[in-house]
Amino acid sequence: MSETWTTANIPDQHGRVAVVTGANAGLGYETAKALAERGASVVLAVRNVEKGERAAAGMTGDVSVQALDLTSLDSIRTAAAALRSRLDRIDLLINNAGVMYTPRQTTRDGFEMQFGTNHLGHFALTGLLLDRMLPVPGSRVVTVSSTGHRIRAAIHFDDLHWQRSYSRAAAYGQSKLANLMFTYELQRRLATHGTTVAVAAHPGLSSTELARNTPAALRVPLALVAPLMLQTPAMGALPTLRAATDPAALGGQYYGPGGRNEITGHPRLVTSSPESYEVAVQQRLWAVSEDLTGVTFPVIPQHHHSLGERAAV
Incomplete structure (x- = not known):
């Protein structure tokens, strides 16, 4: 396995269709740009269509834009319907968009902003698009987590939306832990299908707009160490x-x-926190996510196949 994996290692992507959320800047932009350069037809699924069009103009290849606001289940359903009407297949769904360390606020549907955007929004989108992926050999759902999933790592089922008290960092950690638990449970459910697989990734520490809500007391120290510690968005992608x-x-x-x-460097296989592998919690989170979003997945109920089904290509 090459430990200096770069975009030069990306196989030819002609004939493949990729949907990338949050692709108008940062990691999502770099991800979409690289896929388009290798021949994929790429859809930038973004909240701000004007910014998305500007991002698309900076890429070469077949790139289009789809309005998607992950803080609104109505918007997610509308976007999914539009994508289903124009795409007869999806090879890659890249659940990249995210918010970090936001002040206490809620989505349109009353979910805590970080959990609602980072986890529930992508859970719903994936469920609504999955039947465009299941017939496609080698299709993948890739969900972007974070080393932040280890911060006070727990799914707070007794107060998922932080209504009793609120910690920006712990709420972010919960949302990123949920991303991993979603990936592992989705893979368990997909295992017998043999076509689509679920994989996760994290960017380490990268210089993006994601940290714009960092508390003021941390901004100066971060600005001082950033040039020494942070990788570029292209490396983070x-x-x-x-x-x-x-x-x-x-x-x-x-x-x-x-x-x-895992702060910087070329990508390799890593392991997530012990909490992220707790099957009973993964399955409880899945059930709660279905209830909250009203989205059920077009795959068989969970069973106990092990993780690690090889992706067809």
Whole structure:
């Protein structure tokens, strides 16, 4: 396995269709751009269509834009319907968009903003698009998590939306832990289908707009260390791109930077926190997510196949 994996390692993507959420800037932009350059037809699924059109103009290849606001189930359903009407297949769904360390606020549907956007929005979108993926050999759902999934890691079923008290960092950690649990449970449910697989990735510490809600007390120290610690968005996108395109990738795997503490470096296989692998919690989170979003998946109920079904290519 190459440990200096770069965009040069991406196989030819002609004939493949990729939907990338949050693709108008940062990691999503770099992910979409690389896939388009290798021949994929790429849809930028973004909240701000004007910014999306500007991003698309900066890419070469077959790139289009779809309005998608992950803070609104109505918008997610509308976007999914539009994508289903124009795409007869989806090879890659890249659940990349996210918010981080937001002040306490809720989505249009009353969900805590970080959990609602990062997890529930992508859960709903994936469920609504999955039947465009299941017939496609080698199709993949790639969900972007974070090393932040280890921060006070727990799914707070007794107060999922932080109505009793609120911690920006712990709420972000919950949302990113949920991303991983969703990936692992989705893979378990997909395992008998043999076509679509679910893979996760994280970017390490990358210089993007995601940290714009960092508390004021941390901004100056972060600004001082950023040039020394942070990788470029292009480097931060590599784990996602490897999870999406490496022919050797297996369902249920997790990719991140290969450097010390997974902060920077070329992408390699990594492991997530022990909490993320708790099957009973994954399944409880799935059931709660179905209830909250009203979205059920067109796959068989969970069973107990192990993680690690090879992705067809």
